[in-house]
Amino acid sequence: MSTIASDGTDLGHDTHDAHDDHDHKPEGFLDRWVFTTNHKDIGTLYLVFALLMFFIGGAMAMVIRAELFMPGMQLVRPDFFNQMTTMHALIMVFGAVMPAWVGFANWMIPLQVGAPDMALPRMNNFSFWILPFAFTMLLSTLFMDSGGPAAGWTLYPPLSLQTGSSFAFVVFAVHMMGISSIMGAINIIATIFNMRAPGMTLLRMPLFVWTWLITAFLLIAAMPVLAGAVTMLLTDHFFGTSFFNAAGGGDPVMFQHIFWFFGHPEVYIMILPAFGVVSEILPTFSRKPLFGYAAMVYATASIAFLSFIVWAHHMFTVGMPLEGELFFMYATMLIAVPTGVKVFNWVSTMWKGSMTFETPMLFAIGFVVLFTIGGLSGLMLAITAADLQYHDTYFVVAHFHYVLVPGAVFTLMAGAYYWLPKWTGNMYSERWGKIHFWCSAIFVNVLFFPQHYLGLAGMPRRIPDYSPQFADFNMWSSIGGFAFGASQLIFVGVIIHCVWFSKKKATAQVWEGAKGLEWTVPSPAPHHTFTKPPVVDDTMVAHADEAH
Amino acid sequence: MSEQNPTAPKRGHGRLVGKLLVVAVAMFGFGVFAMPPLYDTFCEITGLGQAGIKTAGEVEESAAPRQVKVRFDANTNSKLDWEFRPVQSSMMVTTGEATTALYFAGNPSERDSAGMATFNVSPPKAARYFVKTECFCFTRQELAAGEEREMPVYFFLQPDLPEDIEELTLSYTFFRNEDDDVAQNAP
Numbered sequence: 152m153s154t155i156a157s158d159g160t161d162l163g164h165d166t167h168d169a170h171d172d173h174d175h176k177p178e179g180f181l182d183r184w185v186f187t188t189n190h191k192d193i194g195t196l197y198l199v200f201a202l203l204m205f206f207i208g209g210a211m212a213m214v215i216r217a218e219l220f221m222p223g224m225q226l227v228r229p230d231f232f233n234q235m236t237t238m239h240a241l242i243m244v245f246g247a248v249m250p251a252w253v254g255f256a257n258w259m260i261p262l263q264v265g266a267p268d269m270a271l272p273r274m275n276n277f278s279f280w281i282l283p284f285a286f287t288m289l290l291s292t293l294f295m296d297s298g299g300p301a302a303g304w305t306l307y308p309p310l311s312l313q314t315g316s317s318f319a320f321v322v323f324a325v326h327m328m329g330i331s332s333i334m335g336a337i338n339i340i341a342t343i344f345n346m347r348a349p350g351m352t353l354l355r356m357p358l359f360v361w362t363w364l365i366t367a368f369l370l371i372a373a374m375p376v377l378a379g380a381v382t383m384l385l386t387d388h389f390f391g392t393s394f395f396n397a398a399g400g401g402d403p404v405m406f407q408h409i410f411w412f413f414g415h416p417e418v419y420i421m422i423l424p425a426f427g428v429v430s431e432i433l434p435t436f437s438r439k440p441l442f443g444y445a446a447m448v449y450a451t452a453s454i455a456f457l458s459f460i461v462w463a464h465h466m467f468t469v470g471m472p473l474e475g476e477l478f479f480m481y482a483t484m485l486i487a488v489p490t491g492v493k494v495f496n497w498v499s500t501m502w503k504g505s506m507t508f509e510t511p512m513l514f515a516i517g518f519v520v521l522f523t524i525g526g527l528s529g530l531m532l533a534i535t536a537a538d539l540q541y542h543d544t545y546f547v548v549a550h551f552h553y554v555l556v557p558g559a560v561f562t563l564m565a566g567a568y569y570w571l572p573k574w575t576g577n578m579y580s581e582r583w584g585k586i587h588f589w590c591s592a593i594f595v596n597v598l599f600f601p602q603h604y605l606g607l608a609g610m611p612r613r614i615p616d617y618s619p620q621f622a623d624f625n626m627w628s629s630i631g632g633f634a635f636g637a638s639q640l641i642f643v644g645v646i647i648h649c650v651w652f653s654k655k656k657a658t659a660q661v662w663e664g665a666k667g668l669e670w671t672v673p674s675p676a677p678h679h680t681f682t683k684p685p686v687v688d689d690t691m692v693a694h695a696d697e698a699h
Numbered sequence: 700m701s702e703q704n705p706t707a708p709k710r711g712h713g714r715l716v717g718k719l720l721v722v723a724v725a726m727f728g729f730g731v732f733a734m735p736p737l738y739d740t741f742c743e744i745t746g747l748g749q750a751g752i753k754t755a756g757e758v759e760e761s762a763a764p765r766q767v768k769v770r771f772d773a774n775t776n777s778k779l780d781w782e783f784r785p786v787q788s789s790m791m792v793t794t795g796e797a798t799t800a801l802y803f804a805g806n807p808s809e810r811d812s813a814g815m816a817t818f819n820v821s822p823p824k825a826a827r828y829f830v831k832t833e834c835f836c837f838t839r840q841e842l843a844a845g846e847e848r849e850m851p852v853y854f855f856l857q858p859d860l861p862e863d864i865e866e867l868t869l870s871y872t873f874f875r876n877e878d879d880d881v882a883q884n885a886p
């Protein structure tokens with residue numbers, strides 16, 4: 152395939168300098184990067200920003216694991232430890248994972264639906280450039296007299312209201328991230344609804360586009376609720392209102408309801424695009440169409456719907472009435488059904504395929520296996536009676552890190568390796584990619600698996616010191632943590648090599664089994680693609696064999 | 700709001716963007732203005748989360764008062780050599796009306812001692828309608844050697860006490876307050 156000439160740009164592009172310009176890229180750093188409205192450049196900005204945040208948040212995790220290496224207080228003051236856990240989570244969630252997915256969306260959605268750019272390119276620029284300001288503001292609180300936020304990323308009052316005046320910076324940083332996400336989401340929906348190439352019907356869209364479309368709706372519905380919650384915290388803190396202050400007639404538990412009404416959809420915001428990426432990669436390297444395409448779309452939509460009615464599974468211990476506990480328990484367990492459909496479809500996609508194990512495929516398979524472990528511990532937590540025991544222990548920490556690290560982060564890696572040749576025009580080093588994968592896969596388990604046992608034995612989360620009975624598992628976890636952190640430096644090496652030093656040129660299709668519009672444009676993807684819309688038919692889409 | 704990509708399809712994005720913005724603003728309002736009252740109303744309508752305890756105002760307004768027989772029972776744990784019995788073995792109580800009942804406690808032994816009473820209401824489903832406003836069982840009781848005393852309990856029955864409950868029993872058991880008996884505490 153790959154004969155559809157997209158826009159006649161130089162197929163014989165023979166330089167490996169990514170900044171080299173044969174296709175009307177703006178001259179000069181400011182015009183190229185700061186004022187850019189090009190979806191590919193903005194995508195790159197998002198991805199670089201997310202990687203930077205990944206390492207800043209990662210450095211905080213290293214502080215946490217170093218303090219927890221041994222029982223007793225060794226390195227940091229308890230208050231600083233709490234700032235580290237809080238900031239680590241805020242940075243990873245809002246600074247690393249979410250912007251990384253928006254970066255992928257910017258790069259890939261126009262390429263995958265055959266659009267020349269995002270629908271609202273100038274708003275796109277604005278969405279990105281808010282973020283560096285938001286995170287500078289958030290990080291600056293660490294250097295203020297009153298210190299950074301230390302009440303956990305969930306910002307529960309009354310504890311969060313004890314943050315000093317730096318709290319205002321935290322709240323405004325969250326507002327800015329929210330505005331950025333909402334604008335990004337609107338842009339993505341408008342692009343998908345209005346700018347698909349002729350023939351790209353909804354049920355021909357690649358799953359990455361589908362999962363992002365649904366994610367964008369989750370963002371629009373959930374982020375404003377978070378903005379509302381932190382605004383009320385702000386007025387409680389500085390303007391004497393009592394939304395969450397029991398002494399003034401407010402209700403602190405109300406905050407938890409509002410926060411988790413946002414919070415649970417938020418975890419799906421981080422994982423649905425991951426489902427999409429895996430659904431792209433497994434068919435390519437199994438050389439088979441995705442099994443159950445339509446089921447995948449409907450499963451994603453049901454997960455999105457259910458994610459709005461399960462929030463109180465984070466609050467089983469607040470003293471809800473029995474009926475409430477039961478409702479949220481069953482609703483939560485219901486999510487396992489569409490999630491199970493997805494896992495079975497991924498396995499069936501690989502079944503009897505002619506599989507090869509390039510780095511993206513390794514990360515995708517690692518995702519399927521390890522994410523499922525996280526899903527299972529989630530189900531255990533969903534059992535109300537059991538959660539009373541596990542809540543706020545390391546078991547919960549193990550659960551959400553299994554779904555977020557080998558879940559969301561592994562798929563980000565998988566997607567990066569998968570599309571890197573398309574972005575840069577060069578092949579990355581397969582050898583180092585595989586080393587990166589195996590180090591990550593081994594150490595992520597050394598890091599997080601022992602935390603299950605710690606939690607079951609009763610070790611609480613968010614504490615800088617612990618009873619000596621927990622010592623050995625914590626030491627293993629810390630060793631795994633340092634090794635996992637170090638392994639991620641390999642990734643940076645692979646990217647630098649691929650962008651500037653790799654001598655191996657990528658073909659347009661890159662992967663033998665790859666299907667879809669993005670593989671019809673040359674590698675690297677020219678600055679402007681699909682200025683003349685391609686015409687799409689069934690032979691070009693990854694799930695061509697499926698009748699729909 | 701509609702900035703057209705020069706190469707985009709000739710359709711404006713304004714309407715779609717407008718609608719999506721309205722959704723975002725509405726969700727903000729939902730979180731701030733709608734969720735708290737909705738939450739309260741939901742609990743009120745369904746009765747979820749409403750423990751059986753009412754404020755005084757609510758108590759007076761509800762169901763008509765009626766007479767219920769309350770029996771009194773007293774027990775002493777074998778480790779505590781006190782005499783402990785109700786002054787009245789039963790009485791008729793009007794629902795919603797504050798009532799006082801008396802118990803008699805004496806320490807016939809040679810040494811000072813302290814006890815703590817636990818209580819029990821049966822049938823169990825009557826328990827949440829039985830409200831003690833003040834009771835000797837709320838605190839530790841001390842009796843010097845040979846001392847005798849009447850111990851009052853102030854209570855009322857909530858007017859919405861289920862119709863089928865016509866009789867109920869309040870039972871106490873006094874236990875020795877092991878670790879800090881008066882004798883040990885004395886310097």
Ligand code: HEM
Nearest residue numbers: 418422464465487526529530532533542543547551554555
């Ligand atoms: C089968 C699917 C899942 C189920 C049944 C489930 C269930 C739960 C439950 C019951 C809790 C609360 C535990 C407690 O605090 O006591 C929890 C916490 C959490 N889950 Fe999941 N979960 C699932 C999937 C996911 C996914 C896909 C993600 C993210 C990608 C995720 C991220 C989290 C996070 C971040 C927390 C902790 C939040 C906090 O307290 O800071 N979960 N999960």
Ligand SMILES: [Cu+2]
Nearest residue numbers: 414415464465
């Ligand atoms: Cu949840």
